[in-house]
Amino acid sequence: MAKITLKNLRHSYLPNPKGREDFALKEIDLDWQDGGAYALLGPSGCGKSTLLNIISGLLHPSEGAILFDDKDVTHLPPDQRNIAQVFQFPVIYDTMTVYDNLAFPLRNRGVAAARVDERVREIAEMLEVTEMLGTRASHLSPDNKQKISMGRGLVRDDVNVVMFDEPLTVIDPHLKWKLRSKLKELHQRVKATMIYVTHDQTEALTFADQVVVMQDGEVVQIGTPVELFERPQHTFVGHFIGSPGMNVLPAAEDKGKVSLNGQAIAVEGKVMGAGGNIQLGIRPEFVSLSDAGLQARVRKVSDIGRHCVVEAMVGDTSIKAVVEGEVPPQGAEIHLAFRQDQTRLYRDGWLATEVTP
Amino acid sequence: MKTENQKAWLFVLPVLLLVAFNALIPIMTVVNYSVQETFGDNLFFWEGLGWFEQILRSDRFHSALGRQFLFTFLILIIEVPLGIIIALSMPKKGIWVPVCLVTMALPMLIPWNVVGAMWNIFTLPDIGLLGYFINNTLGIEYNMTRSPIAAWITIVTMDVWHWTSLVVLLSYAGLVSIPDAYYQAAKIDGASPWKVFRYIQLPKMKTVLTIAILLRFMDSFNIYTEPFVLTGGGPGNSTTLLSIDLVKIALGQFDLGPAAAMSLIYFAITLLVSWLFYTLMTKDDAK
Amino acid sequence: MSKRSIIPILYILFLMLPIYWLVAMSFKTTNEILSGFSLFPQTFTLENYKVIFTDPSWYWGYINSIIYVSLNTVISITVALPAAYAFSRYSFLGDKTLFFWLLTNRMAPAAVFALPFFQLYSSVGLFDTHLAVALAHCLFNIPLAVWILEGFMGGVPKELDETAYVDGYSFPRFFVTIFLPTIKAGVGVAAFFCFMFSWVELLLAKTLTAVAAKPIAATMTKTASSAGYELGLLAAAGTLTIIPGAIVIYFVRNYIAKGFALGRV
Numbered sequence: 001m002a003k004i005t006l007k008n009l010r011h012s013y014l015p016n017p018k019g020r021e022d023f024a025l026k027e028i029d030l031d032w033q034d035g036g037a038y039a040l041l042g043p044s045g046c047g048k049s050t051l052l053n054i055i056s057g058l059l060h061p062s063e064g065a066i067l068f069d070d071k072d073v074t075h076l077p078p079d080q081r082n083i084a085q086v087f088q089f090p091v092i093y094d095t096m097t098v099y100d101n102l103a104f105p106l107r108n109r110g111v112a113a114a115r116v117d118e119r120v121r122e123i124a125e126m127l128e129v130t131e132m133l134g135t136r137a138s139h140l141s142p143d144n145k146q147k148i149s150m151g152r153g154l155v156r157d158d159v160n161v162v163m164f165d166e167p168l169t170v171i172d173p174h175l176k177w178k179l180r181s182k183l184k185e186l187h188q189r190v191k192a193t194m195i196y197v198t199h200d201q202t203e204a205l206t207f208a209d210q211v212v213v214m215q216d217g218e219v220v221q222i223g224t225p226v227e228l229f230e231r232p233q234h235t236f237v238g239h240f241i242g243s244p245g246m247n248v249l250p251a252a253e254d255k256g257k258v259s260l261n262g263q264a265i266a267v268e269g270k271v272m273g274a275g276g277n278i279q280l281g282i283r284p285e286f287v288s289l290s291d292a293g294l295q296a297r298v299r300k301v302s303d304i305g306r307h308c309v310v311e312a313m314v315g316d317t318s319i320k321a322v323v324e325g326e327v328p329p330q331g332a333e334i335h336l337a338f339r340q341d342q343t344r345l346y347r348d349g350w351l352a353t354e355v356t357p
Numbered sequence: 358m359k360t361e362n363q364k365a366w367l368f369v370l371p372v373l374l375l376v377a378f379n380a381l382i383p384i385m386t387v388v389n390y391s392v393q394e395t396f397g398d399n400l401f402f403w404e405g406l407g408w409f410e411q412i413l414r415s416d417r418f419h420s421a422l423g424r425q426f427l428f429t430f431l432i433l434i435i436e437v438p439l440g441i442i443i444a445l446s447m448p449k450k451g452i453w454v455p456v457c458l459v460t461m462a463l464p465m466l467i468p469w470n471v472v473g474a475m476w477n478i479f480t481l482p483d484i485g486l487l488g489y490f491i492n493n494t495l496g497i498e499y500n501m502t503r504s505p506i507a508a509w510i511t512i513v514t515m516d517v518w519h520w521t522s523l524v525v526l527l528s529y530a531g532l533v534s535i536p537d538a539y540y541q542a543a544k545i546d547g548a549s550p551w552k553v554f555r556y557i558q559l560p561k562m563k564t565v566l567t568i569a570i571l572l573r574f575m576d577s578f579n580i581y582t583e584p585f586v587l588t589g590g591g592p593g594n595s596t597t598l599l600s601i602d603l604v605k606i607a608l609g610q611f612d613l614g615p616a617a618a619m620s621l622i623y624f625a626i627t628l629l630v631s632w633l634f635y636t637l638m639t640k641d642d643a644k
Numbered sequence: 645m646s647k648r649s650i651i652p653i654l655y656i657l658f659l660m661l662p663i664y665w666l667v668a669m670s671f672k673t674t675n676e677i678l679s680g681f682s683l684f685p686q687t688f689t690l691e692n693y694k695v696i697f698t699d700p701s702w703y704w705g706y707i708n709s710i711i712y713v714s715l716n717t718v719i720s721i722t723v724a725l726p727a728a729y730a731f732s733r734y735s736f737l738g739d740k741t742l743f744f745w746l747l748t749n750r751m752a753p754a755a756v757f758a759l760p761f762f763q764l765y766s767s768v769g770l771f772d773t774h775l776a777v778a779l780a781h782c783l784f785n786i787p788l789a790v791w792i793l794e795g796f797m798g799g800v801p802k803e804l805d806e807t808a809y810v811d812g813y814s815f816p817r818f819f820v821t822i823f824l825p826t827i828k829a830g831v832g833v834a835a836f837f838c839f840m841f842s843w844v845e846l847l848l849a850k851t852l853t854a855v856a857a858k859p860i861a862a863t864m865t866k867t868a869s870s871a872g873y874e875l876g877l878l879a880a881a882g883t884l885t886i887i888p889g890a891i892v893i894y895f896v897r898n899y900i901a902k903g904f905a906l907g908r909v
Binding site: 359360361362363364365366368369371372373375376378379380382383384386387442443445446447448453455457458459460461462463464465466467468469470471474475476478479483484485486487489493518521522525575578579581582599600603604607608613616620621623624627628631 | 648649650651652655656658659660661662663664665666669677678680681683719722723724726727729730731733734735736737739742746748749750751752753754755756757758759760761763764779780782783786787790840843844845846847860861864875878879882885886888889890892893894897898
């Protein structure tokens, strides 16, 4: 198990990158603690898989260094890094039995047969695949195949990090949560550093202690699931996390006074900086119907189970509110209130309000 | 799941009629001949299974069959491993891929008798590139009209030249269908190149290799034109393969009865061996 | 360039040598050929090609070959398309047996069929016509076309068909305007193989023709035996038979590997 440090990592797939745009990864600095569960979250093409492949050694970064326990491994090939990776599609050796599949990484490293047997049975036990050990791996269902590829990652007890590259993509929805909780459980048992790459916020938020949100080759925010939800550092995080995502509304700011569609709005605290493109951010959960406040007209009401999402128009801007109990009919004139401590100002996309102590 | 639909027969009907016309009628003709004796003038006499017995006991048939099996065995044992090795060393992407594919496929598109004629010209001892090189530069006596060994080496080399590309293209198709993740996983698992071949590449090539071996078996077992043009079955009878012998009997001597009986035995052997190959190569999947 | 690329390079060299020799020979005069060994044509001549392009018995051989090969390709693909569709979409009584029986015809030695074919096509009055050769080649080309097309069609999800019916397409309209464009790569690959096997086959083509539909390959064998050693002419004719194949292969180069992979056994 190891602590992982990424120092000034930059990567470009082009031979001679020129501008910033040529880089698939722009300047990544990260510290991952030994034994932590991390998630890399971001939309397709944000560079998270590139980052993963750099950590595993399948790609060499254009610039920067990777350290495992402060030891530079930037130029080591994958097999010498002592890592394990689980891929998007289950990679199993079709012609081998489940047992041989699990034993493969150990045997390749010349581990003694008795030790191999012990480890394989231990891992099989953990994954609940003991009764399948004798079957040919090609006959398994996709979720069991994916379990076996996870098992191949976990079977070595000297791995520095186990990485998951969207491992639940091909798994049936009703099995997804089962495998996900299995993973969580495994992490608690083996205490390995784990990195989980996904574009699915639920997967990331339920698996990880710390989530790294990426966009366009940059890290936008690192935080616990609660932090990401409550205080998005960037409008992108607000948008991307939560369902529905945060309301990001075009607003105006003058000397710390914020207004939306001409009406003054109270924000959580002191506004920093000046100029730029001003947006107001508030999660639908913190918008409520009230007797006074912003005037709006209901455009659409969607019932999403426990509560309803009311979409209302303030001028040309649409605002979503999560409402429990009775909802106004479509077309009704209503008033909206924002919870002040959850109302934030974003300047050029980045958070620009400070919480007053 | 496929829908049960008996009307689908209508879709298959044209194929059925065309192939039946080409396959059933001639086969029936052959069966008809195989049990009769003729002395010309369209006079036929019932002969029963006599021809079959005669063919199955004749030394001529045994030696032609032996030569045929030897030829096919040599072809498979050379072309399949060679084809796999070439496919493994081919580039996976880039501008050289189409160049390789086009040049490698070219021999397969040359009419079979041209292939024979081309190799004939190529190996002529005095004016052929290969023949001249071996005889005069290397100083080794090489003349396939005189030496049976030289004739055998030539027809086998010619077939390797002609058909190895089929194995290459099929194996290559299997190889490029392997996702990168398999190679990456193998790297991480610390697998040696041999293990990558044994546990990733070979299993993924299995389907296409089955096709390759079956096609190579059928075509090399039925080969006629190329060796006929190249050696005419000689010197002596040393390269008289089964088809060549069959055509000699049927069209040369016009012995329709024995030729027909031999055709049926020949066809039966092809079917039987193909079926054996197929069952052996796919039996693992059934488990 | 890596060390392993030496293997394909050597292999391609091995493939090209006999072809080079054939082409070089076709530019030599008969005198030069018979006078001894020369690596390159010493007196470069187009005489051999001139003979072929001016003598009807030569160039008609090419035209005949092209006609029956094209005819065969069209017939094979046309009848194989609905059959492959049936095999890939429906299950019906005897479907597996039928599919296997079709494939066994691919295994029949052409030599077995030579004589019965001669009698069969003579008796229906098709002897020495292009149609006869085109139909005879269906014996091994239709099974192959069905096999390849079935592989490609199996890769198209059934939902495509169902969506089209829901949208109110009739079957023929769906097949032509939606389904065919989807599998056009497969049609290309199947057509390529039909062309190839019809173009290279000689035994049946020779047996079923005499004068009017005689293929180029047969013309060549006649020349080789009757006119003695006209090697230059033979080489020129051989060189010309490589060209159609080379053109066809160039057009389908991106599909070759794929076409092989998608068949099923």
